[in-house]
Amino acid sequence: MLKKSVLFIAxxxxxxxxxxxxxxxxxxxxxxxxxxxxxxxxxxxxxxxxKIVEDVLDANWLYNWMGDNDEKPIVIVGTIGxxxxxxxxxxxxxxxIERELVNSGKVRFIAAxxxxxxxxxxxxxxxxxxxxxxxxxxxxxxxxxxxxxGTLSSIEDAVDGKKVVYYQADMNLVNLESxxxxxxxxKKIKKMVEQSKLKW
Numbered sequence: 001m002l003k004k005s006v007l008f009i010a011x012x013x014x015x016x017x018x019x020x021x022x023x024x025x026x027x028x029x030x031x032x033x034x035x036x037x038x039x040x041x042x043x044x045x046x047x048x049x050x051k052i053v054e055d056v057l058d059a060n061w062l063y064n065w066m067g068d069n070d071e072k073p074i075v076i077v078g079t080i081g082x083x084x085x086x087x088x089x090x091x092x093x094x095x096x097i098e099r100e101l102v103n104s105g106k107v108r109f110i111a112a113x114x115x116x117x118x119x120x121x122x123x124x125x126x127x128x129x130x131x132x133x134x135x136x137x138x139x140x141x142x143x144x145x146x147x148x149x150g151t152l153s154s155i156e157d158a159v160d161g162k163k164v165v166y167y168q169a170d171m172n173l174v175n176l177e178s179x180x181x182x183x184x185x186x187k188k189i190k191k192m193v194e195q196s197k198l199k200w
Contacts, residue, residue, distance in 0.1 A: 040088050040152070040167060048169045048187045049096035056148065056173055057106050061182035065145075074108045075101060075173075076144040084154035084167065093169075097148065110142050146182070147174050163193045 056062075065073045077098050080090040094112075102109045111119060126135040150171035157164045166188065173183040 045093045045096050051187045052171050053100035055185045059183045072108045073145045075146045078147045078149040081151040083151050161195045165191045
């Protein structure tokens with residue numbers, strides 16, 4: 001009976017050690033492009049945001065503004081809509097664009113709407129809680145001159161385990177005073193995804 005118990009335990013241990021799922025985790029550089037599913041990912045967001053900002057800052061609207069004014073334009077990023085078939089966190093994409101704009105040094109940039117609301121609450125609280133010398137004044141915010149808005153869209157074509165995914169980011173820059181669109185641009189990404197033995 002003891003031999004059978006020992007044999008059973010040994011076989012059971014062997015089954016667990018051989019048949020269970022294994023997981024391996026390794027560190028990779030944050031700039032490394034890893035595309036596992038073919039869906040929109042961080043590398044796509046980074047590449048598109050860099051290209052969009054490069055194009056918008058190299059366009060005539062900026063040269064025209066600088067020729068008519070003695071200061072850099074103040075820009076804000078508005079809503080970026082998601083018209084793809086995927087769940088995409090467009091706030092992360094917007095943050096990538098904001099970072100590129102701020103770090104360019106070519107424009108001035110104000111906080112996003114949600115951030116401004118928190119800052120206003122703090123400023124209002126200071127009026128009664130902070131000393132008169134350190135309390136920040138009300139109604140002293142900078143007003144943005146331009147808002148960058150856009151949409152992400154996608155088209156898919158699939159047959160017999162092969163799929164082509166086409167992404168397009170369409171962006172436009174709007175003069176907030178006149179509502180004039182002063183710049184329009186787009187960036188496209190096309191991916192080929194193959195999945196053996198399966199159909200989409």
